[in-house]
Amino acid sequence: MRLSTVILPIHRWSEGRQVWRRAEELGFHAAYTYDHLSWRSFRDEPWFGAVPTLTAAATATERLRLGTLVTSPNFRHPVTLAKELLTVDDISGGRLTVGIGVGGTGFDATALGQDEWTARQRADRFDEFLPLLDELLTHDSTTRSGEFYSAVEARNIPGCVQQPRVPFYVAATGPRGLRLTAEYGQGWVSYGDPRGPADVPVDQAPSVIEAQLAKLRSACEARGRDYATIDRMLLQGSTAERPLQSLDAFVDYAGTYRALGIDEIVVHWPVPDSIFANDLAVFEKIATEGLAQLG
Template structure:
């Protein structure tokens, strides 16, 4: 099992640059950030943009993978975003992963002045967004005349460093989302969502079982899709100490998770944790999972 982190864009770069460097030096597999314009309890607090943050992170790191968890169609458009992704992949030397999801009815859903889409509309948008983004990152020139997103002779030259394209990590737990992950995803993402640790772990086992069935129906080897857990939304307490981390990670590894993502500590928030304990988890605990 790989261990990664998620660094929310809540620090000015003078402070944030040291955090991204530390993520690189500590040995995380990947360091992600949220692709939102604002988020829940941070709405009236400092919050920077994902794409420029990742561009800056690429300049101060050399090994760790970088990416979004997650990007949604709520305010993104695939033609412009594909150009940003291609550029980020070049800046990082081929270390970018793009997390994609349908989004919710939160702040991003109305920030451009539109009415929030229904669950069905969000799923439709994610499908069309993902399909067009896949083409934009694999073809030299793209014209798309149907669906929610259109393109006319869109160019992405020279294309991503990674071949055949930047990996997609699809966050989805509904039937259509599983099919999208099976068709386009190099990884699948869940947050668990159970109220208790036991409930979440059971839920993740069932989710992975569904994903595997959909992959088999699509003629794809289920083991070719990485399974990513973004922690922080269940009754688990992986940041309480090395032993607690190993117990939590071990349970989810047994359920089928191949990558666990820990939020970088933010004091006085739901992601609060002792920084020295957090670093010990990575230096002492994470290597035991490899």
Template sequence: MRVGIVILPEHRWWIAEPKWRAAEEYGFHHAWTYDHLGWRTLVDGPWFGAVPTLTAAALVTSRIRLGTFVASPNFRHPVPFARELLTIDDVSDGRFTLGVGAGGDGYDTVVQGAKPLLPRDRTARFGEFVELLDQLLIKDRTSWHGEFFSAEEARSAPGCVQRPRVPFVVAANGPKAMSVAARFGQGWVTTGPPTEDHETWWSGVAQLSEQFTETLATQGRTSRVNRYLNLDSAPVYSLTSVQCFVDAVGRAAELGFTDVVAHWPRHDGIYSGSEQVVEDVAADVLPTLDRHL
């Protein structure tokens, strides 16, 4: 089991930098940040861009994998975004993973004056977004025309450090998005079902995992696809205590997940908790998981 940590892009760099360094020193396998223009209850507070944040994090770390959790087509076009991904992959010397999802309704959409898409259109746009990014990051030149995105002789030199391209971890809870994950993902990530009941959430996660297994079979996918679980989409924050974290990781492992992702504790509001729990998890839990990789 590999463990990742999300560091929200809400702090000035002199505060954020030690967290990214600590994530590596503590032994987390991957570290992520949100890719939004603003997010939920934090929309009126400080917020920084994901790409420059991850680029800065790459310069103060040397081993830990870094990624978006998750990027979406809500405010991005694949052509310029591919250039940014090439850059992060280069600066990090091949330690970058693209977490990518369909995006939902909310600030990212309305702040640009756009009307929210119907769910079926959002899923269709997502499929185009991932497919075009795949082409842009693999091919030297790409011409591609879809309903939502197009590219005309888009160049991609010098290409990714990681070959054939940076790995994709595709967020998917529905059948169509799962098909995208099965086709293009080196990893699949789920948030589980929306519910306030803890046991119902875990039951839903199990059902989604089974559904993804069926999707892989339908797609004829035979190569390994890692499975990521966002622990903090559950009704209970995973880093409430060390025991809470241990229990969550154990349940995820039983369901066949290869990776789990938690969130760095905040002082108040969402993901409210103590950084001491992170230190204790790093000291007492992560080394035991390493022995079982």
């Protein structure tokens, strides 16, 4: 099992540089950041762009994998996104992972002036977005005409450092998203039950992931994909579970999900006076000792 973290893009880089470097020092497998224009309770607080933040983090670290968690069609186009991802992959020396999904509702969904898309409309767009992004990142030149996204002789030379392209970790729980995961994903991402933490008791949270993993397995079987070839990631922080309260709590949490088949757990870097407020000393102890305690 791997342990990674999410570092929100809330720091001026004079401070943020030290956080990303500390994540590497603590031995995290990867550090991700949210690809939003703003986010929930942080909407009126400092919030910086994901891709420039990852670019800066790539120059401030040497071993740490870096990534989005997650990017989406809400305000992205595959042609421009592909060029940015290729560039970060190059600057990082092949350390980029692309967490990607259909996107949600809220500020990001309307910031460009469009009406908020329904769940079906988001899924329809993602059906075009992900295959086009895959083609852009694996071909020198791409031309494709779609209902929502098109490319005309879009060039991506010299291609990604990671071949055939940067890995996609697809956030999905529905049948269409899981089908795309089986077809294009090197990894799969869940944050728990989409209904939210208030609707799922703590003791039932693992069964939600177990059911999602069963659906992922079925999607792989339908596609002829080996389920074992897909990394399975759980983003902590969207359920009523509290694994960062203590080292023992984390060990119990990680052990439960490892037994279900989760390969990577991602925890949020503590942010004071927010929903991600946790004791930094406990967090660092979890980072350095948590997985070793699993045995």
